Amino acid sequence: MPPTLYSEEQIAERVAVLAAQIDEEYAGAGQLVLIGVLKGSFIFLSDLARKLTIPHRIEFIAVSSYGDRESETADSVRLLMDVRHAIDGEHVLLVEDIVDTGHTIAYLKRLLGTRNPASLKTATLLHKPDRTEQEVAIDFLGFTIPDVWVVGYGLDYAERYRTLPYIGELPPEMR
Numbered sequence: 001m002p003p004t005l006y007s008e009e010q011i012a013e014r015v016a017v018l019a020a021q022i023d024e025e026y027a028g029a030g031q032l033v034l035i036g037v038l039k040g041s042f043i044f045l046s047d048l049a050r051k052l053t054i055p056h057r058i059e060f061i062a063v064s065s066y067g068d069r070e071s072e073t074a075d076s077v078r079l080l081m082d083v084r085h086a087i088d089g090e091h092v093l094l095v096e097d098i099v100d101t102g103h104t105i106a107y108l109k110r111l112l113g114t115r116n117p118a119s120l121k122t123a124t125l126l127h128k129p130d131r132t133e134q135e136v137a138i139d140f141l142g143f144t145i146p147d148v149w150v151v152g153y154g155l156d157y158a159e160r161y162r163t164l165p166y167i168g169e170l171p172p173e174m175r
C-alpha cells in the first residue's frame with residue numbers, strides 16, 4: 001500500500017476545522033450550495049458536508065481528468081456533467097479534491113461565475129503550489145503538499161486506490 005502522507009485522523013481533524021470555518025463564513029447567509037467536482041472530491045465532500053451545521057444542498061459537476069488528456073492546457077478542460085439546478089442568486093462553494101496546475105478550478109470558476117451566483121468561493125482538500133500554472137484564489141484549504149502523486153480519500157491512480165481511508169503518496173514504482 002502507498003505510504004501515508006496524511007492519516008485518517010489527521011484528515012478528519014482538518015476537515016472539521018474547514019467545516020467550522022465555512023460555518024462561520026456563511027452564518028446567516030441562507031442556503032449554501034456545495035458543488036463537488038467528480039470524481040475525486042466525493043469523499044471529502046461527504047465528510048465536509050456532514051460536519052457543516054449551516055443549511056446546504058449538494059450538487060456535482062464533472063470535468064475531464066488527466067486520463068483523458070495528454071497535455072494539460074487552459075483550454076483542455078472539458079465539462080462532462082453539469083449541475084442539475086440553477087445557481088443564480090445562490091451562495092456557491094466549489095469543492096475540489098486537489099488543485100494542481102489550477103486549470104480545472106480556473107475553468108470551473110469562470111463557468112459558474114457566468115451564472116450570477118450571489119457568491120462563489122472554493123474549497124480544496126489539497127494544493128500543490130509548485131505546479132501552479134494558473135493562479136486561482138483558494139478560500140478554504142486542507143493541506144499544502146509537494147509535487148507528488150497522491151491517492152486515497154477519493155483520489156485515484158487509473159481508478160485504483162480511490163477508497164483508501166488515508167491520503168498516500170504513490171511512488172513511481174507503484175504506478
Ligand code: 5GP
Pocket residue numbers: 040065066072096097098099100101102103104105148149150151155156157
Ligand atoms: P489541475 O487542473 O489543477 O491541474 O488538476 C486538477 C485535477 O487533476 C484534480 O481534480 C485531480 O483529478 C487531478 N490530480 C492532480 N494531481 C493529482 C494527484 O496527485 N493525485 C490524483 N489522484 N489526482 C490528481
